[in-house]
Amino acid sequence: MHDIYNFVSGPLVWVSFIIFFGGILYRLISMAVLAKKKDVIVYEYMSLQYGLRSILHWIIPFGTVKWQKNPIFTIVTFTFHICLIFIPIFLFAHIILWKESWDISWWYISDIAADVLTIVVIASCIFFLVRRIVLPDVKYLTSISDYVILGIVAAPFITGFWTYHQWPGFRIMGIIHILSGEIMLAAIPFTRLSHMIFFPFTRGYMGSEFGAVRHAKDW
Amino acid sequence: MHNISSWAWEIGKKLIADTGKWKDMFENIEEPYVSPDGEKIAAVVKTGEMEFSVCENDAPWERRFDKVWYLKFGPDNRLTALVSDTGAWTVAVDGDVWENTFDFVWNTKFGTDGKNITVAAQKEMEYFAVTNDIPWETGFSSLSNLTISRDGKRVAGVVPTVDVSEGEIFKFQEGCYSAVVDGKPWDTNFVNVWDMAFSHDSEHVAAEVRTSLYDYTIAVDGVPWDKIYTSVWMPQFSPANGSVTAPVRIAGKWTLARDGNPFWNRSFAQLWHHMYSPDGKKIAAIVAPKFGRWTVAVDGKPWSLTFGDLVTEAVFSPDGNRVACIGKEDGKWTIAVDGKAWGGVYDMVWQPVFSPDSRSVAAKAEKNGRYTIVIDGKPFKDSYKALGDPVFSPDSEKILIKGIEGDADGGKYYRQVLPITDITG
Amino acid sequence: MAEPAIKNSEQIDKIVDEGIDTGIARLTPEKIEQVINKVLKTETGARLKTYVETCVHCGLCSEACHYYLSHDNDPKFSPAGKVKQTIWEILKKKGKVDPEFIRRISRIASTECNLCRRCAMYCPFGIDVAYLITIVRRICHMLGVTPLYQQDTAHSHSANLNQMWVKEDEYIDTLQWQEEEAQDEIPYLRIPVEKEGAEIFYSVIAPELKFRAQLIYQAAVILNVAGVDFTMPATPGWDNSDLCMFTGDNEMMGRLKKAHFETAMRLKVKRIVMGECGHAFRSVYDVGNRWLAWKMPPIPVIHAVEFYYELIKEGKIKIAKKYEGAVTFQDPCNISRGRGLHEMARYVVNATCEEFIEMHPNREHNYCCCAGGGVINAGPPYKMKRIKGNRIKAEQLFAAKARGAKVVIAPCHNCHGGIEDIIHHYGLDMELYFLGDIIYKIMEKPV
Ligand code: HEM
Ligand code: HEM
Ligand code: SF4
């Protein structure tokens, strides 16, 4: 068990980070090359100013008509996404690991806060799940893969929480936690989670077309 | 242009007509036109209630019409207009009307020497061309893309050859159109036929055709090339050997093909309006080497100078060694010659004209609502209210300026011949 | 407004359309697979890939679409729902789909999406569903499966370079006829034809010649009274419209735009001013010109709304007496989302009308009229579907009417057609005008 733990928390971490960063880089470059070949239009009309203008509106809660019209969803998705990125980076338990292997550390959140935020994330995932099942239009768009992806995202939070609270089987759960975190990282570039990578480009492009060419808002 | 050496080329300025006075003579005067040699100025004028004529050098034509439009000087300085007398349309040439009348006439065209005048005509819903008052023997249910040979003797167009009604889409797709030359349609039908060109000897016609909704090619005398493309633009005959070249689109890019085979070895984001040098040895075309940048390519090699808005009206010098065109960047117009743009920019410029010795280039240009002539980038000091195209003298040393002086209210039309050094310094 | 919405697509499936039916009958699975893969391989790339892979299936775009709202939130009509039924399926099956599938996607692409781009403002990623649907139309075009009326219009474009089989002489004749008519009102009025070097080329669409010649009359009056130096060509190239853009016949679209712009260049005009048409504006402003490699229109194109704004703002047109009666205003997608002219439009409406009542939502967020994107050109078979597909517009208009609006101004031909049908069908009893109608009525004219 210790061996497994060592493997999962050692080499596999490396592997997952390499897949994560390498994957992002690969996706970006290959898409840029493809665009150059088949969609030069995108380069021609991409505008930094108008692209950023649109992105800015969309990453600000209630910054767009859409966000205003669906306040609950907006609150959930923004909290979810912020926590999603924030927790793993500023979690004491994680920083310890960075400290041990690289002797670097930074500001962290209290364990209570971490607990609360983790619950928030898990609750958000449940919200997304329920939404997918209940709302006919979302359900219509949903395939198995959407549940799997939601599971991949929820897993590190559930398992991390479990481990931290030392509930039964927490040792195995710890290993599963690390593994699930790694799976999530590795999944980002190669599943729909790649929306994280492409968001600035799709939104930026639409913002450029609307702003620079069509002189209209797109939010 | 026709017989330029017979024109008056003495240096000097001559008042042709005091167009300002026309206002007192007629109820209404339309925009003026000047003849190629500059000796005449004319406009459609209103002579009374529902009564129109043409005023030429201070005197109206004798005849009155209930409608006059499309005033055009031919290359031989004859003045044509499309006129209607109690609803019957015909062509008036220097004030005399053709004998035949029609339900409508339009699209006057001239051969290079001006002798042959052709119009499109419609009578009792039959469409045909009329050359020098002689109509085609057969009529069609429609006629478009009227095209004439260089000598003006032969006339081609596009007509429906199979009756097809609106809504019969599948019949349409079988091919219901063809080209018609001197009233005789080709044997082959196409889904569409568009722009066409005559060979230099007027014997052959090549046209853009579509053989299905997706397959474009060039047909020469009714025979399509055996290659198909996703699109084509207007073909041209080589004056040197009679081969046919056309811009063709392959895999989203444009290149030049000859007789159905690849000709230029590179492709462009756009390529059109290709043309042969007078000796037929070189080909120039307007191209976009990349999306959104425009220039001229000679024998497939684009200039390094490019324009963002557009390039148009390219022209070869008489010796075939130089090319000039109009370019527009950020809303400002200029002339480019051999890959170098003139310094000045204008609100509008007209097609550049080479001198017969190919050394100088002149163009009409507009700035702040006034017009002037620019030679080799240097504008003439005088500006005009209206201006005809500049013409170089046969010895290339003088320039003919046809300009109306004055302001919005008045105007005097002068014909002026200057040494070009008066402008270029 | 108690019309039962078309609940499922089965009813729609029954619509007989010779263009689609005959097209389908000629298909084989092999041909379909080959054509689809050719289009995907040669004509699509990073945009398609990114849009499909980035979509998180969240359904946030649903409520953007008037079809979805009008069909009681039927998921099949949501923007992503339409992509699912078409593009996703095509990609999943790698083009191995049967003719019946093509029938369905042709119907979805050409009669259930107006390419209005509203959903791009509701999807957080800005996924361009209109673009994706355009690819579907392109595939259907390449397969020869397009609604009959749309295809017929495309044929007219190809044979005459205009939308309605107008012959060269008929066009010129109409201009001369309208000129004469208008001279009864303003004796010095002219519609100068082929006036090289004029400031402006006034371009129109074929329906103005065929059915709405009064628009040419009115435009002539406005242009003459304002002292605008304009001209109209005597050759094909006068029609700025472009249904080929909507059938997926991109090559013809390019040919039409080339003719239009080259006509402007030949006439040596500085600008093209076009009548009140939305889709035509789109075709010359950011679609057709791009196919030809012009990044922006080579000769600037000014939509009528912007032009009226200039004329009124600069005092070239003076208002004798404002139009009485409350008006509301339809923002055509192609000039609001497509060109940001909504504020100028409001300036014109406020300058010309006593009372202006906003529809909600409005400006960029306005609902499409459901006629655009070539849908109205799919013809009578789909008329009811189009009307029912925009119950939400009826409700929107009804709300404006409840607040006093008696007149709808719609500065777009398609909007006009679409809204006219909606007004009739839903018994809204409102009057419908172009902006030009209003300006013509209330402007100062020389006596
Ligand atoms: C990449 C490898 C990862 C490793 C080695 C790792 C390691 C750990 C460890 C050792 C703990 C502490 C458990 C305890 O206190 O006993 C923990 C907790 C946690 N981890 Fe991770 N983790 C990883 C990835 C992730 C990721 C990607 C996420 C979320 C996106 C995540 C979220 C959490 C959470 C939410 C907790 C529990 C915090 C709490 O409730 O206080 N971890 N992790
Ligand atoms: C940092 C850039 C990111 C941006 C701008 C972003 C944006 C979005 C947006 C706009 C949505 C669609 C609607 C919604 O809010 O649910 C979404 C959904 C989602 N995002 Fe992200 N995201 C980002 C990163 C991530 C990351 C790193 C993950 C997880 C690894 C993630 C997981 C999810 C999930 C699971 C959903 C789907 C929710 C559902 O099932 O409806 N996102 N994201
Ligand atoms: S009709 Fe408009 S909102 Fe609906 S899917 Fe098409 S583009 Fe999107």
Ligand code: SF4
């Ligand atoms: S298109 Fe955009 S809004 Fe619609 S489901 Fe996909 S990601 Fe969500």
Ligand code: SF4
């Ligand atoms: S017709 Fe009018 S509302 Fe409809 S798509 Fe066109 S511009 Fe939009």
